[in-house]
Structures are given as structure tokens and as C-alpha cells.
Amino acid sequence: MVSPQTRFDFPASPVAELRSVTKRFGDRLAVDGLDLEVAPGLCFGLLGPNGAGKTTALRMLYGVTKPSTGTVRVFGLDVALHPRTVRARIGVTLQENVLLEALSPLENLRIFGRYHLLREPELGRRAAELIELFELGSHARTPVRVLSGGMQRRLAIALSLMNQPEFLILDEPTTGLDPQVRLVLWARIRDLRDQGTTVLLTTHYMDEAERICDHVAILAHGRLRAEGAPGALVRAHLAPEALELDLDAAAEAALFSGLEASPRRLRAGRRLFVYDDDVRPHVERIRRRDGGERRPLVVRPTNLEDVFLAVTGTSLSTVPAEEVRP
Amino acid sequence: MLFGTVSLPHAIAVWQRNAAMYRRTWKLNLLPNFFEPLLYLLSIGVGVGSYVTQMEGVSYVQFLAPGLVAVAAMNGASFEVTYNTFVRLNYEKTYDSMLTTPIQPEDLLCGEVLWAVTRACIYGGCFFVVIAALGLAPLPSSFAALLVLPMAGLLFAAIGIAFSLRVVTIDLFNFYFTLFLTPLFLFSDIFFPLKERLPGAWLWLAEALPLLHPVRLARAAFRGELSPILAWDVLYIVALSAILLAAAARTARSRLTS
Numbered sequence: 001m002v003s004p005q006t007r008f009d010f011p012a013s014p015v016a017e018l019r020s021v022t023k024r025f026g027d028r029l030a031v032d033g034l035d036l037e038v039a040p041g042l043c044f045g046l047l048g049p050n051g052a053g054k055t056t057a058l059r060m061l062y063g064v065t066k067p068s069t070g071t072v073r074v075f076g077l078d079v080a081l082h083p084r085t086v087r088a089r090i091g092v093t094l095q096e097n098v099l100l101e102a103l104s105p106l107e108n109l110r111i112f113g114r115y116h117l118l119r120e121p122e123l124g125r126r127a128a129e130l131i132e133l134f135e136l137g138s139h140a141r142t143p144v145r146v147l148s149g150g151m152q153r154r155l156a157i158a159l160s161l162m163n164q165p166e167f168l169i170l171d172e173p174t175t176g177l178d179p180q181v182r183l184v185l186w187a188r189i190r191d192l193r194d195q196g197t198t199v200l201l202t203t204h205y206m207d208e209a210e211r212i213c214d215h216v217a218i219l220a221h222g223r224l225r226a227e228g229a230p231g232a233l234v235r236a237h238l239a240p241e242a243l244e245l246d247l248d249a250a251a252e253a254a255l256f257s258g259l260e261a262s263p264r265r266l267r268a269g270r271r272l273f274v275y276d277d278d279v280r281p282h283v284e285r286i287r288r289r290d291g292g293e294r295r296p297l298v299v300r301p302t303n304l305e306d307v308f309l310a311v312t313g314t315s316l317s318t319v320p321a322e323e324v325r326p
Numbered sequence: 327m328l329f330g331t332v333s334l335p336h337a338i339a340v341w342q343r344n345a346a347m348y349r350r351t352w353k354l355n356l357l358p359n360f361f362e363p364l365l366y367l368l369s370i371g372v373g374v375g376s377y378v379t380q381m382e383g384v385s386y387v388q389f390l391a392p393g394l395v396a397v398a399a400m401n402g403a404s405f406e407v408t409y410n411t412f413v414r415l416n417y418e419k420t421y422d423s424m425l426t427t428p429i430q431p432e433d434l435l436c437g438e439v440l441w442a443v444t445r446a447c448i449y450g451g452c453f454f455v456v457i458a459a460l461g462l463a464p465l466p467s468s469f470a471a472l473l474v475l476p477m478a479g480l481l482f483a484a485i486g487i488a489f490s491l492r493v494v495t496i497d498l499f500n501f502y503f504t505l506f507l508t509p510l511f512l513f514s515d516i517f518f519p520l521k522e523r524l525p526g527a528w529l530w531l532a533e534a535l536p537l538l539h540p541v542r543l544a545r546a547a548f549r550g551e552l553s554p555i556l557a558w559d560v561l562y563i564v565a566l567s568a569i570l571l572a573a574a575a576r577t578a579r580s581r582l583t584s
Contacts, residue, residue, distance in 0.1 A: 025584070059584075062425075062426055064422075064425050064426075064582065064583045064584070065583065065584045066583070066584070083428075083430065084333075084428040084430065085428075087426065087427055087428045088427075088428045091426075092426035094419065094422060094423060094426065096419055098418065098419045098420060098422065098423035100343075100346075100347060102347065102350050102351075103346065103347070103350065107346060111342065111343045111346055112427070114339040114342050114343070115336070115339050115340075115343075115424060115427035115428070115429055116427055116428065117335050117336070117339065117428075160426070163427075
């Protein structure tokens with residue numbers, strides 16, 4: 001198997017590309033001058049808080065939202081001009097599961113396959129394959145209504161694979177799911193990528209992006225703030241070690257004044273983040289200053305969450321959740 | 327051409343989705359269709375009819391029968407394109423999901439209308455069977471009334487879906503049923519001949535009532551009489567349906583795409 005990083009080093013023509021794309025809803029700018037390129041065979045993560053323009057960007061990729069300015073191409077085709085052709089070759093899983101709850105997973109798959117004009121025996125064969133792949137065999141003929149949330153999500157993703165898409169778009173595939181269900185889904189998504197499907201997913205979980213994405217793009221307020229491989233992105237923006245603690249601005253100023261090389265610091269409310277090649281000296285200084293008291297603090301490797309804070313100025317957890325509904 | 331962009335295979339896929347859901351519950355759905363006409367005929371036809379000796383040369387219950395066939399078709403289509411369409415559009419997000427596949431807004435509109443026409447034929451067909459079994463439908467001439475079912479279905483599917491795609495709250499369907507369909511039911515030549523009750527100068531206005539036209543066609547079929555005015559009835563149904571479906575296609579595009 002070729003590692004994703006190697007594959008990315010040989011650029012083929014992109015599966016999807018947005019060129020100077022802007023989308024305006026009334027006087028609100030949902031997407032603002034966005035340039036993105038999704039290379040084939042990768043798992044591409046679009047990161048950002050709610051309201052960043054992720055869902056709008058996705059809707060433009062499958063052609064239900066038309067850009068106000070700029071062009072969106074998938075497989076080299078202008079999506080606005082060839083929506084049917086493009087959608088025949090892609091799969092899309094929406095944020096909300098859309099399932100026929102009175103019918104079984106098998107029936108759901110067959111009905112969805114008909115939207116792609118699949119016929120017997122292909123229709124039945126493909127439905128059976130996906131039941132197997134997503135481990136839904138025990139409930140294949142049970143009404144979807146009684147399936148667990150994890151099973152329903154798996155079925156929703158399976159639907160979007162009925163047409164064997166070359167490009168799979170997943171809008172927040174694991175939001176609201178149990179940790180072990182997320183692990184299973186991540187494994188499936190990686191398998192699909194390894195078999196050659198290009199995957200684009202949106203998420204506001206940085207751990208998800210780090211675990212399964214080969215390339216990530218950080219979006220905030222409709223703009224691209226940073227992109228690259230997760231590890232490279234972290235290295236490009238911040239020192240490798242992070243120290244995290246609650247500290248107000250006055251105490252922070254006192255603590256770091258008079259240092260010849262002051263480390264990079266970021267703040268989200270009361271929470272202070274300090275980045276350095278080695279944060280131990282800062283921990284020691286804090287301990288000395290605190291006297292005998294051992295204030296709770298965290299030392300950890302720098303991650304995408306920190307990059308997000310660095311490039312957007314806001315922490316994912318403190319950004320107000322405003323829904324973008326086109 | 328207006329409907330040139332519809333892909334019929336995709337519209338049929340939408341129809342199949344609805345048919346699959348209906349098959350799950352058809353036994354429960356079908357039974358009331360047989361009882362409803364019986365109740366009307368019993369209460370109004372036999373009950374009220376016993377005080378009315380004759381209406382336009384036939385017994386009252388015979389006068390009533392063809393109009394009720396058209397009403398059954400109207401109801402079959404209307405239930406489908408009102409609550410069901412609204413729920414698929416706004417709550418279940420069915421249409422958003424369809425639009426991730428090669429299905430376009432025009433295809434799903436066409437599929438929904440085809441399905442509503444199917445429901446109209448099922449409802450009206452059941453009604454017709456009951457009426458025929460009671461000897462109230464002169465055979466074979468009244469078989470022609472079966473042709474009215476898809477026409478009435480198309481007309482009320484078009485009216486209903488043009489409305490449903492525009493409304494923002496489900497409560498507005500109360501108005502649609504109580505202040506639109508019920509008055510149509512009561513004043514469209516079904517229970518009494520309009521031309522005998524309405525001053526002549528107002529009769530042309532009654533021609534605007536959509537249900538009047540399928541009712542007149544059904545009654546003509548039951549009587550086995552052809553007359554020139556029936557051409558106007560067919561024209562009205564086709565033209566109004568086409569206009570409303572074109573409007574609905576525009577609304578569907580603007581509601582589902584941006």
C-alpha cells in the first residue's frame with residue numbers, strides 16, 4: 001500500500017476544485033473567496049466551527065447550491081452545468097440521516113439505488129454487499145426505526161455508496177455518536193480511501209481530522225485559514241509542545257515579562273496556551289511563582305485544535321454555534 | 327419546452343419510493359376507501375334522498391354517485407401532496423437526500439405528481455367498485471368515468487403541490503382543507519345542480535371551481551352523454567394543471583437549491 005503522504009507528492013488532476021468561490025445569501029457572505037483542491041485518493045478534511053461555510057461548500061460540490069462568483073469543478077466538469085453527470089459519480093451523506101424508518105435497511109438501500117437507476121441484479125447485489133460491509137446483516141430486514149443510532153448512521157453512509165462513487169462526501173459523519181461507533185466508522189472510511197475512493201468530510205472534531213484525514217483545510221467565516229497535512233500544519237504554525245492552564249492576563253504578563261525569548265501564547269477566555277520546543281522551564285517558573293501550591297496544568301503535544309486557535313483566533317469550544325442554513 | 331428537463335426514469339424512481347412506503351400500509355389505507363362511499367351514499371343518498379324523489383330525471387342516490395367518484399379522486403391526490411409532501415420537504419429532508427443523486431427538482435416534482443395521480447386512481451377506483459356493486463353505475467357506459475380519475479388526480483395534485491411547496495407552517499393545511507376543498511365539495515354540482523340554484527349571470531363564475539369539471543365529466547360518463555362543454559372541462563383541467571405545475575417547478579427549484 002502506498003502511504004497517503006507519498007500519493008500526495010505526485011499531484012494528479014484534482015477530483016474537486018473550487019476557484020475563487022463566493023456564496024452570498026442575502027447580505028450574509030457564507031463562503032468568501034474560497035480556493036480548494038481535493039487531490040485524488042486522499043481523505044480530505046474540511047474543518048471549522050458551525051457557521052464556517054462547510055456545508056455550503058459541500059452543497060456547491062454536488063451542485064444544489066450555485067456559487068455567486070467563481071467556479072466549482074468535480075472530475076473536471078463544471079458542476080453548475082453538469083449536475084446529473086457529476087452526481088452519478090459521487091456519493092453524499094448528509095449531516096442528518098434521511099432514512100425510511102418503516103422499511104428495512106435492505107429496502108432503504110434498494111430504493112436509494114433506484115435513484116441512481118440501478119436495476120436487478122446489480123441492485124440486489126450491491127445492497128447485499130453494503131449490508132455485509134457495514135455489518136448490518138443481523139438487522140437487514142428489521143424496520144430502521146428500531147436500529148441504534150450507530151447502525152442508522154452506518155446505513156446512511158451505505159446508501160451513498162450504492163452507486164460505487166469515485167468521490168465520497170460526508171457531512172459530519174460521526175457527530176453525536178458513541179466513541180466506539182466512531183472508531184468503527186473511521187476504519188470504514190480509511191478502508192474506502194485505501195481502495196481508491198477520494199473522501200471529503202467535514203468535522204468540528206480535531207481528533208477525527210488527525211486520525212483519518214491526509215489533508216485538512218481550516219475554514220472560518222467562509223474563508224480558508226490554513227491547509228496541509230495535519231502533522232505539517234501543526235509544525236508550520238506552532239512549536240511542538242503545549243502547556244495549558246487557567247491564568248488571567250495580568251498574571252500572564254507578570255509571568256512572562258523579562259524573558260529574553262518569550263514563547264508563543266494564545267488565549268481562549270481564562271484558558272492560556274503556551275507553545276515551545278520544551279515547555280518544562282515554563283512549568284518550573286509557574287511552580288516557583290506559586291510557592292507550595294500545585295496549580296493544575298496540562299503538558300501535551302501540540303495538535304490541530306491549537307492550530308485552529310492560532311489561525312482563527314477562536315477556540316472551537318468557545319465559538320458560538322450558529323447554524324448555516326442556505 | 328416547460329417539462330423538457332424532466333427525466334422520466336428518475337421520476338419513476340421517486341414514484342417507486344412512495345409506492346414502497348404505501349405497500350407497507352396498503353391494507354390499512356385501502357379499507358377506509360371502501361367504507362367512505364358507503365357512508366355518504368347511506369346518509370345523504372338514502373337518508374336525504376328519501377325526501378327528494380328525483381333529481382335531473384334520476385333517483386337522488388344515482389344523481390350523487392358520479393360526483394362522489396370525482397371527490398374520491400380529489401381526496402386521494404390531495405392527502406398525498408399536502409401533509410406528505412410538506413413532511414418530506416421540511417421534516418424528513420427526503421428531497422434534500424434525493425438531490426444528492428442525479429435526481430433534479432423537476433424529476434422529484436414529476437414523481438410526486440405521478441404518485442398522487444396513482445393514489446387518486448386507487449381511491450376513485452375503490453369508490454367506483456362499491457358504487458358499481460350497488461348497481462348505481464350504469465355499465466358499461468360509466469366505465470368512461472374511470473378516465474376522469476387521473477384527470478382529477480392531476481388537477482388536485484397540481485393545486486396541492488403548488489400550495490404545499492410555498493407554505494411555511496403545517497397549520498395552513500387546515501385552511502386548505504376547510505376553506506378550499508370542503509367548499510368545493512359542497513358547491514361543485516355534486517349535491518344539487520348549480521344551474522338551478524345560481525342566477526344565470528353568476529353561472530360563468532362557477533366555472534372557475536376546479537372540482538366542477540371532473541364532476542361534470544364523471545356525470546356525463548354515467549349518463550353516457552357526450553356534449554361540447556366536456557371539451558372545455560378537459561381543457562380547463564389540462565391548462566390549469568400545466569400552469570400550476572410550472573409554478574411548482576419554479577418553487578421547488580428555489581426551495582431546494584440556492
